[in-house]
Amino acid sequence: MKQRVLKVHPQDNVLVALTDLERGEVITFEDKEYLLQDRVPAKHKFSTGALEPGDEVTMYGVLVGKAQSAIPQGGLISTANLVHAANDFSIGERKAEWNAPDVSKYKSKTFYGFHRPDGSVGTANYWLVVPMVFCENRNLEVLEEALVKQLGYGRNETYANQAKQLINLYKSGSDVDSILNSQLSEVDYVSKSERLFPNVDGVKFLKHAGGCGGTRQDAIALCGLLAGYVTHPNVAGATIMSLGCQHAQVDILNEEIRKRDPNFSKPLYVLEQQNIGSESEMLSLAIKQTFAGLVQANQIERRPAPLSKLCVGLECGASDGFSGISANPAMGYTSDLLVALGASVILAEFPELCGVEQNISDRCVTTESAERFSQLMKIYAQRAEEAGSGFDMNPSPGNIKDGLITDAIKSAGAAKKAGTSPVVEILDYPEKVTKPGLNLLCTPGNDVESTTAEVASGANIVLFSTGLGTPTGNPVAPVVKIATNSPLYKKMNDIIDLNTGTIIEGDETIEQAGERILDYIIRVASGEVEVSAVRHGQDDFIPWKRGVSL
Structure with missing residues (x-):
């Protein structure tokens, strides 16, 4: 039994x-x-x-x-x-020693990725179109309509065809019951063979609601985030759309790009509407330049790379009472394997570290890192309380319904994603990962805001555990969705990639699941497997706005 x-x-x-x-x-x-x-x-x-x-x-x-x-x-x-209750924490002794897992079976393994001039390696190859301010979002929509489908990156017409089938039923005199009970064709997707540029995975449009109207700090943070995407190893180049008068100036973006890559050499086309003049002239130029960029991006092909070139984000969303005992610890073991192989790993979502701060702080390799972690946590908690909230209000109704009834319970389980390795660096949003090993990035607990930030910091793949199910994805990085329980995996297997309910059922150990996840990562990184979020075009992108609006 x-x-x-x-x-x-x-x-x-x-x-x-x-x-x-x-x-x-x-x-x-x-x-x-x-x-x-x-x-x-x-x-x-x-x-x-x-x-x-x-x-x-x-x-x-x-x-x-x-x-x-x-x-x-x-x-x-x-x-x-x-x-909710959680222990206080302090700066204690360093406890950075750990028992690294045996990675001998992975030492000679490689993945096939896109090598960039700065030495990073991408798991995908995208062209970006980036607005400096929300005023340019409409122009992005025009470009998207003009380019994406024509280049073979658009979604299949299945859903439109389903609507047409219903229209025909209605015109033929079908009643409501007949329409509701009608059988419609299944969803299908455009194959890669139909693309004009087979080495380019897509053109992605990072529409957002920022760039002006907030504080200057908001503008700088946004430029840092966008610079993280422009310099990202999964990105071949970018078209920048600027109005001209906004807070988020192109000069700030260029400065943030140089911080992340002093020798930046990717194709970068910048268009400023107030300098160019007419909208039609600007859009025609944007189409030409973007097309030219795609021609250059298509010249890059996948080549072997060591697993140390992976940078993996660790995320959870729609969590349940099994998250902390199946998917998260399995991801934690995968994290330890990656660290032992010289790769980089990112743990974020600071509100979901409430109650385990002492363990995280003690694992920081330097006292300075522990102090920075403590400062960021305390400032974040204070700001939440000043806004009339607090970390104790983090669990969602779905979390509570499925067993995560306090933030400390949720946090203790969420922290299992970090495994047992030392913390090599503490990063504040939207700083970039520069060290191999386990990095902590200050982000909110919101799934999309946190995933958006992890990718900006350099994650070329994101592992995402879920107990209730969520379609969350990212424009440029594959988001691998991992179910905490088998019923979820069976019910929503069109948006879930892996199942760790096997741990709950006693059919697999945490270590076995962790190795299975790493094997899957290698296949995804090599372009052999397309994860559900990519297949569905789930391009969630939400910058974190920390300041007040002015």
Whole structure:
């Protein structure tokens, strides 16, 4: 009989239900019996002992909440009886030693990527069209309509054809029931063989709502983010669309580009509407220059590269009570493998490190890094409280429904993505990764804002765990979606790439799943596998706006 409950850490005083447990059941675990006082749905927890108001609840070996009412042994842990609580943290001794995993089987492995002049290697090859300000978004839409489908990058007409089928049904006199019960054709996609430029994966348009109207700090941060995309290893070059009078000036963008790549030599075409004059002249020039850029980008072909050239972002979204015991620790083992191979890894989402700060701080290789991490966390928490919120309000309704009832529970599970390796650098948004190893990047917990930032910092692939399902993707970096549980994988396998529900079911260890993820990464990085988010054209891009609007 497969295991029905799990204790994540020896010090925990809760057990996790791996399947639905009914009230009145007697659960035996480690030679102890627990009479369940409530129904405990899968992913939720019950207490291993009687708790009084104010007693601490521990999970993952850390404080994750305090009882706000009496909880009997075998009682369900819920928002009705538990409130968020987390331990304070300080700058302690360095604990950067770690037991690196055996990577001998991967030492000679390579991936086939696009080599850039700065020494980086891309897992894809895109051309960007970037607006300096939201005023240019319409011009981007015109360019997109003019170029994308003509070049073979557009979506198939399947959905339009489905609408046409319904129109014909309506015209033929079909009633509402007939329309609702009609069978429509399946979704299909344009094949790469139809593209004019086979070595170019696409033209991506980074529409956004910034560039003016906010603070100058917002403009500088936006330029840094955009520079991260222009200099990104998955990008061959870019067309820049500027109005001219906005806060986010092209000079600031160029300065941010030089910070990231002092010898920048990619094709870069800059068009400023207020200098050029007529819209038609500007758009005609933009089409010509973008087409010329694509001709140059198509000359680049994939070549072998060591796995140390990978930079992998670690992300989670629509998390559930299994995230911290299946997908996230599996990704953590993948992270450790990558670090041992000399690659770079990025962990972000600072609000979802609440409660595990001491462990993260202790793992920083230098005291200066630990101090910077502490400062960024405390400033972020203070600003959240000043805005009438706080880290304790991070869990979403979906998180809570599926077992993540406090931010500390969510954070302790989210931090498992970082594995056990030392933290080599602390980065503030939108700084670039420059060191191999585990890097921490200050971003919000919002999935898209965080993924957008990780890619700007250099991630050429993103691993994204999900317990409830989300289509999140990125314009230039493949986002590998990893299910925490098998029912989700079976239900939404059109947007999910990998399943780690096998860990919950006892069919696979965390280490085995971690190696399977790395094998998949290598195939994705080589262009052998197209992930679901890329196939669906899920190009989510949201810059993080930290300042007030003026």
